[in-house]
Amino acid sequence: MKSSVWNMIHELQRDSEDPVCAYVYDLAGIQEQVRHMLHTLPRGTRLFYAIKANPDSRIIEALLPWVHGFEVASIGELLKVRSVSSEVPILFGGPGKKENELKQAIEHQVSFIHVESLLELRRVIAIATRRGEEVRILLRINLRSSTLPRTRIVMGGGPSPFGMDEESVEEAIRVIREEGAGSVRLCGFHFHSLSNNVDARLHAEMIELYLQKVEMWQQAYDLHLEVINAGGGFGVTYDGSPGFDWSLFTSLIERSEARGRLASRGIQLYFEPGRMLVADHGYYAAEVTDIKTSHGQHFAVLRGGTHHNRLPASWGHNHPFHIMSTDRWGHSFARPEVRDNKVHVVGELCTPKDRMHSDAEVERLRVGDIVVFEKSGAYCWTISHHDFLGHPHPAFHYLTEDNNHVNSDEACQSARR
Structure with missing residues (x-):
């Protein structure tokens, strides 16, 4: 201590x-932690803070000069970030967004809404159409894959209330093109399959799977993408055992050929850790x-x-x-x-x-x-x-x-x- x-x-x-x-x-300790993490981030990647880990306003203020933006999972969290900064980029996620929350998110100019279902997609389209503006979205996808690492808290790879199954990608793109033309812009995909994973190699393998899936969808559906949000889930241990090796993880991401190809097309890779920054x-x-x-x-x-x-x-x-x-x-x-x-x-x-x-x-x-x-x-x-x-x-x-x-x-x- x-x-x-x-x-x-x-x-x-x-x-x-x-x-x-x-x-x-220890606000200084948090800032030093983030400086270390940023030092090893590969080209074309961005670091966001998922404030659900700790939404204390002083912590948000301390992180403001260092992170690219903040990820929020409710309108309450969104308003807390906006009380600190009216301009910082915000990612708005969560499986239960109400229509009024979506309206407020658009009013507060969030950078992206993580759309978690076809119904939510249609709600965003309806709101954006009434407002006469284009809303930028990422589709949150729940991959059906046994290759995902398993932790105590799993949000993907099987039945889950989080995101839409990958089999729904084609229908979501059809809805965007037929019903949401001019109202929503599909800017990329969001994944968040697990929480508190401490195995850096497995995490890098999971990210590689995300990147390969997006490459496949981009080619299959002729998509013009800007962002792949690979979520958080970076673990912290409480029993004295080794925690997540961030330097190893980022070195593996640096060597990823899929990431290099996507970066060469101008597609950024986002990470949104929470506990790892503040625990x-x-x-x-x-x-x-x-x-x-x-x-x-x-x-x-x-x-x-x-x-x-x-x-x-x-x-x-x-x-x-x-x-x-x-x-x-x-x-x-x-x-x-x-x-x-x-x-x-x-x-x-x-x-x-x-x-x-x-x-x-x-x-x-x-x-x-x-x-x-x-x-x-x-x-x-x-x-x-x-x-x-x-x-x-x-x-x-x-x-x-x-x-x-x-x-x-x-x-x-x-x-x-």
């Missing part, structure tokens, strides 16, 4: 009598408020839990953490602790599912110490049931490139500006 993060969390405890409960986002640069800090022993097992109860960070419960994993030893203890009676033993790290909710880590081996953990959960920058706060039991929300703090500390109130003021 960076010393600047460590120091900030100590300051939070020092400045408050209440137990620490806070998220710390490693968020920290959830929660102070231990009680330690108890029950039926021979030890439990450390936090000021916080899965209502703030639901990822470990959602994914069924033990979330990695560090213990910050502190001197917080103002009582004459003994300070409860666990030494050289296993402990379950649990939250403050009235449910046995409120567990962050089971059987964690600790040298020493005391009431008043702070448990800092690393890798808490993606899919932690925003997927959580924040208001269950009505506990106060955590504070939010941000570290900038010059190690300045910005708190949540200052961040809100910045977002409003």
